[in-house]
Amino acid sequence: MAGGLVDKVFTVIKVLSEAPDGMPLAEIAELSQMPKSATHRLLGELIRLQLVRQAGNGGSYFLSMGLLSIAFQHLARIGVVDASMPILERLANSTGELVRLGIVDSNRQVWVAKAQGARSGLIYDPQMGDVAHLSCMASGHAWLAYIDQDAAMRLVGAQGLESPGKFGPNAPKTYQELLDRLERVRQLGYAIAVDSSAPGMSAIAAPIFHPINGSVVGTVSVGGPTSRLDEEKLHKIAPEVIAASDELSQFCAASPYLMSANPYLAE
Structure with a gap:
């Protein structure tokens, strides 16, 4: 199958992934930037x-x-979600907030598992499978801080550093501001983001290190409303988050998928 056709297949799949109520042929063709006839043939094959x-x-x-089904079978076979859930649930219960596991997948970080600790009030519960916006999220900072910083800035540039009104008021607005925050992550061993990814939302994240090569294979994070997770509270729960990340790092040895992970190096 030619590379161009593969690109078209995944473009159509991505377009449909954002249309839970379905989408007509003409709209799929328009969003995929393909002729209607070619789109129809491709959909027929799918x-x-x-x-x-x-x-x-x-x-x-x-x-x-x-x-x-393919995605869930893959997750089940690599063992990441099932083995991590007791750790995530324990942290969610102790903090009373949402806990998420993000896995580094080439040049992005994808959330693959979560445990909800909030039982009342405002409940933060985003969907799984989303990709972290690296410049403004604690999970992104916890990864970027431990890779080559030029490579980190290229990853951020590919996603877009800052878009007025899209993120929270405390989102980094310059590359230097982001680099300063990443230095702070390395000093603390964890990342915090207050009103950064979105107004009124805060999070803390710790890196999950590969037990042999020391690269970051993922992150574990706790997130919720700033009214409950102000900066003081985030620092207070940091030891629990780090303990969970250490436990998840030890678990890597039982997962061939995570053990095969290599440090991200951008050319």
Whole structure:
């Protein structure tokens, strides 16, 4: 299969992943920047492979459960989620907030598991599978602080450093400001973000280190409303977060997937 066709397949899959209510052919073609006829043929192949379904003749297209099944089977087989859940749940119960596990996947960080500790009030509960915005999130800082800093800034530049109104008021606005925060992460051993990713939201994250090569393979984070997680509270729970990250680091030895992880090096 030619590289161009692979790109088109994943473009269509990504477009449909953002349309839980389905999407008509014309809109898929427009968003994918492909001719309608080519889009129709590609969708037909994805339906044959049971990765996409169509609601009746001429109806909207949806991602099928087949794609989810592949993803869930993969997660189950690499053992990351099942083995990490007791650690995440324990931290969620002790902090009373949302705990998430992020795994480094090449040049991005993806959340693959979570445990909810909040039982009342404002409950922060984002969906799994999202990619961390590295410049403004504690999880992003906990990873970026431990890779080559030029490479880190290239990753940030690829995502966009700062967009007025998109993130919180305390999001870094310059590369130097971000570099200063990453230096602070290295001093503390963890990252905090108060009103940075979004107004009124705060988080703390600690890196999960590969037990042999020392690279960061993921992060564990605690997040919630700033009204409950102000800066003082974040520093107070830091020892618990670091303990969880240390435990998850030890678990890496039982996961061939994580043990095969290499330090991210950008050319």
